[in-house]
Amino acid sequence: MTERRPSAEAGALYYWDYLGLDALLSAQQPRSDLDGEPAHDELLFIVVHQAYELWFKQILHELDEVVAIFSADVVPAKEMGRVVDRLRRVVAIQRLLLEQLTVLETMTPLDFLDFRDALVPASGFQSVQFRLIENRLGLDAARRLQIHGAPYTAVLSAEHAALLADSEAAPSLRTCVDRWLSRTPYLRFGTFDFWSSYAGSVEAMLDGERATVRQLASLTDAGRAEQLEALDRTADEFATLFDAERYEELRSRGQRHLSQDAFLAALLLSLYRDEPLFQLPFRLLTALVEIDEGFTTWRQRHALMVHRMIGGRTGTGGTSGHAYLAAAARRHRVFGDLFDLPTFLLPRSALPALPDAVAHQLRFASEAG
Numbered sequence: 001m002t003e004r005r006p007s008a009e010a011g012a013l014y015y016w017d018y019l020g021l022d023a024l025l026s027a028q029q030p031r032s033d034l035d036g037e038p039a040h041d042e043l044l045f046i047v048v049h050q051a052y053e054l055w056f057k058q059i060l061h062e063l064d065e066v067v068a069i070f071s072a073d074v075v076p077a078k079e080m081g082r083v084v085d086r087l088r089r090v091v092a093i094q095r096l097l098l099e100q101l102t103v104l105e106t107m108t109p110l111d112f113l114d115f116r117d118a119l120v121p122a123s124g125f126q127s128v129q130f131r132l133i134e135n136r137l138g139l140d141a142a143r144r145l146q147i148h149g150a151p152y153t154a155v156l157s158a159e160h161a162a163l164l165a166d167s168e169a170a171p172s173l174r175t176c177v178d179r180w181l182s183r184t185p186y187l188r189f190g191t192f193d194f195w196s197s198y199a200g201s202v203e204a205m206l207d208g209e210r211a212t213v214r215q216l217a218s219l220t221d222a223g224r225a226e227q228l229e230a231l232d233r234t235a236d237e238f239a240t241l242f243d244a245e246r247y248e249e250l251r252s253r254g255q256r257h258l259s260q261d262a263f264l265a266a267l268l269l270s271l272y273r274d275e276p277l278f279q280l281p282f283r284l285l286t287a288l289v290e291i292d293e294g295f296t297t298w299r300q301r302h303a304l305m306v307h308r309m310i311g312g313r314t315g316t317g318g319t320s321g322h323a324y325l326a327a328a329a330r331r332h333r334v335f336g337d338l339f340d341l342p343t344f345l346l347p348r349s350a351l352p353a354l355p356d357a358v359a360h361q362l363r364f365a366s367e368a369g
């Protein structure tokens, strides 16, 4: 690379060089130019994809640090604020990623057709960094949709496939968070059996709802029976929380991903999120929900854009196109468990009071003293 700087500032750092702009700005090579039939919009297509890859790099940088902190046997409380900040940054980047699709949509389907065929078989399906993010977050390989019976790595170079195999084997954010939640000391409060008090409160809440349904004059007999059945199903769902065998059954069916201890700890943090010591862990859970929502929203939006851009055609990467993408958006979720937590929340007024000794431990020293 030739260094360019004003001669008066020999040896000083120069903006152009610092950012490697020789390499960056010469990395846009439209295929249609090479083919001798330049298509105006191909530059936009390349720039938008490259901007995505740069942001993917930044997301991986943030996730790597979070996973490194969470991989320790004990996560230092001092680090928790930083972890939440990193995850909030990922959420901010995701918002930007979503907006970029709007810029790409200024290209019409006909403009895209000017250069689309020259791209085959390349596709975003081969985005190695996107797959690394999925694996770093904790998307199970077994959960992935297969294309023509082949794994997602089948369309990648041997080097990239090996990189992804390593990332599948490495600790993910989901497994680290699971271990961290499972270690929560507050799951068992000495002699106080929180969960039986909680189960009692749930029973009382559901009994109250059943009584209301029985008394409601506006309901028909069939409507009443339907609502009472729905309440029985809710009671049954609550029961799975404490039944290890049934919980594992849900996991084997892919309906739960977190371990039972981790799920209960996440529930406890959500129920008592007002307690000072739980506030930061609760914000961490919220950031994970937002990251999952951010990627799911991007996937849905990308599927919609693809429908608009190529209709019912197959993709350049060989999938069914928008139908595959919409199915992946539904299935390729990592923190879906956390979205289910509200099913098991109780109103603050119905929450079992924590014993004084426990409540003290959850307050800051100045308040607890």
Ligand code: HEM
Pocket (backbone or CB within 6 Å): 048, 049, 052, 053, 104, 112, 123, 124, 125, 126, 127, 130, 302, 305, 306, 309, 310, 314, 315, 316, 317, 318, 319, 320, 321, 322, 324, 325, 328, 332
């Ligand atoms: C005209 C715009 C676009 C079209 C028509 C398009 C089309 C497609 C199609 C059809 C697929 C499915 C795989 C295949 O058969 O090729 C796909 C996958 C993918 N695309 Fe795009 N895409 C566009 C823009 C983008 C952009 C800007 C990105 C940003 C990086 C992107 C990233 C991805 C990723 C990551 C996948 C894999 C998704 C998964 O397997 O879950 N695409 N795209």
